[in-house]
Amino acid sequence: MPNERLKSIMVSGGWTYTALAEKAGVDTKSVERWANQNRTPRLAAARLAAEALGEDMFALWPSLRRPSAARVMSPEMVAQYERRADVPVSAFVDLLGKAVERIDVLVYAAVFLHEAYPRLNDLLRERAAGGCAVRIALGDPDSENVRQRGQEEKFGHGIESRCRLALMHYRPLLGTPGVELRTHGSTLYNSPYRADDQVLVNAHVWGLNAYGAPVWHLQRTGAGTLFDTYAASFDAVWSTARPVEEN
CATH class of the missing domain: 1.10.260.40 (lambda repressor-like DNA-binding domains)
Incomplete structure (x- = not known):
C-alpha cells in the first residue's frame, strides 16, 4: 500500500x-x-x-x-543520530557552508571531512573571505592524551597518524585572513562542529571510534543551556591550544 x-x-x-x-x-x-x-x-x-x-x-x-x-527532546535539539556514520557528510558541509559569523571545529583528526569533501578548504576560505571567523583545533599527535585515545580505541598509532594527516589537510589554510589553526593535547570528550548558532556534537564513548559514537545537532534558542555548554567547552580548549606555525 x-x-x-x-x-x-x-x-x-x-x-x-x-x-x-x-x-x-x-x-x-x-x-x-x-x-x-x-x-x-x-x-x-x-x-x-x-x-x-x-x-x-x-x-x-x-x-x-x-x-x-x-x-521529549530539549528545544535546542534539532536531531540526534546513533552514530556519526549515520550522518551524511552533506549535513556537515551544509552547516559550515551557511555560517556567517563563526565556524569552530574541535577534533583530534576528523579526516573523513576532507576525504569525502575535498573542497572543504575552499569552503572555509570562502566563509572567511565573507567575514566569518574560522577556528580549527586539531589533536597534537605527540600529546599523551592522543596516544592514550589510540590505546583505548585499539587503534594503536593510527590516531596519531591521522592527526598528522589532518594537519596536512588544513595546513594550506595557514596565512588565510580570518582562519586560525591550532593543535591541542586535551582529553577530547566531544567533537563540536559549530556554525554560528548551530552545532553538530560528536559525543565520544570510551573504547569506541568516533564514527561509531552518537551525534547531537543542537541550535541556540535562548531557552536552554546545551548549546552554550559546548560553545564554552570549545573556548576552554582553544585557550590552551598552540597556534600552528607556517614553515
Missing part, C-alpha cells in the same frame, strides 16, 4: 526520489520503498526527510513512535 500523503507532497514540491534520498542520507531505493510500499524509515532519516519537506514526520509515518513525555 503506497504512502499517498508522502507521494502527494513530493509531487507538489517537485521532489525526486534521489533528491529526497540525499537530504535524508539514505539511498534512492529506500525513498521509493517509503512512497510505494509505505515502509517506515529510521527515526534519523525520517526527521531529515520531514524537515526537508516541511512536514511533521509523525503525520507522514503514523507508525513512528512519538517520544513519551519523559523523553
